[in-house]
Amino acid sequence: MASRNPIGVFDSGYGGLTVLKEIIYKLPQYDYLYLGDNARSPYGNRSFDTVYHYTLECVQWFFQQGCSLVILACNTASAKALRTLQQNDLPKIAPNKRVLGVIRPTAEIIGNFSETQEVGILATIGTVVSESYPMEIAKFFPDLKVFQEACPMWVPLVENNEHTHHGADFFVKKNMHSIFEKGENIDVLLMACTHYPLLREKIEEYLPVGVKLVSQGEIVADSLADYLLRHPEIESLCSQKGQRSFYTTDSTADFDNHATIFFGEAVLSKHIDLETIKSGK
DSSP: OOOSSOEEEEESSSTHHHHHHHHHHHOTTSOEEEEEOGGGOOOTTSOHHHHHHHHHHHHHHHHHTTOSEEEEOOHHHHHHTHHHIIIIIHHHHOTTOEEEOSHHHHHHHGGGGOSSSEEEEEEOHHHHHHTHHHHHHHHHOTTOEEEEEEOTTHHHHHHTTOTTSTHHHHHHHHHHHHHHHHOTTOOEEEEOSTTGGGGHHHHHHTOOTTOEEEOSHHHHHHHHHHHHHHOHHHHTTSOOSOOEEEEESSOHHHHHHHHHHHHSSOOOOEEOOHHHHHHTO
8 A cells, every 4th residue: 555544434335435525525635545345235234243343354454554543434334333343442452543433423413403303314224223323312412303214225226226217216205205204393314324325316306395404424524624633643643645545345346336426436446355354464
């Protein structure tokens, strides 16, 4: 690698590229290393223990590449693995390194968008079952009502490039109808999965007038900028040459093809073997 101390950005697949895109727009000077664990994705329906072990393996790999800061740009990994990594693993394996997620930054400000004090969360099954959003939001907005809707078909639609076709309408309409049945006064709807911004146009077709649709990329980018400002001891370890490197545990051709859709520009990735990930080398 040309960059010795990049900021690591991790996702189970391609979705985290929507977050990385916003981070680079906000903080273009830093070096970034992206890893998509496509060979084992999606994480959404996997158990807490499996997601934790997969995420830990990948985080350790990032550390081996010189990353002092890793962003879990994946709601499922943030929901099922982040807390254990921060509390149990980092003090033992890398006390001077940091791993951050996407849920807390969103929870810290989501209530500011709502006038009715009712928000809806669109997410994977794993994120919904974890109850991470209701628990985190309650810390900052205890009076806010949070309604969740699991959308298990949305990620496959995006990853199979069906998100712009008519077949996607059935599933989007179904889930949108369901979330507003749960909370009739919802005025903020959070796309709590990094794939969902690609479905924005479809979602907006079934969005009631006056409801604000929120994605996480800009929120996470702003939060990261603030974090680096407040933690100069970490910021000083992050190299600043404006370099980007992309890795996948699966086919590079497939990754590069999908990545263009998520990232908004051409990507040239490298393959890394799962055994290398598991050994942290």
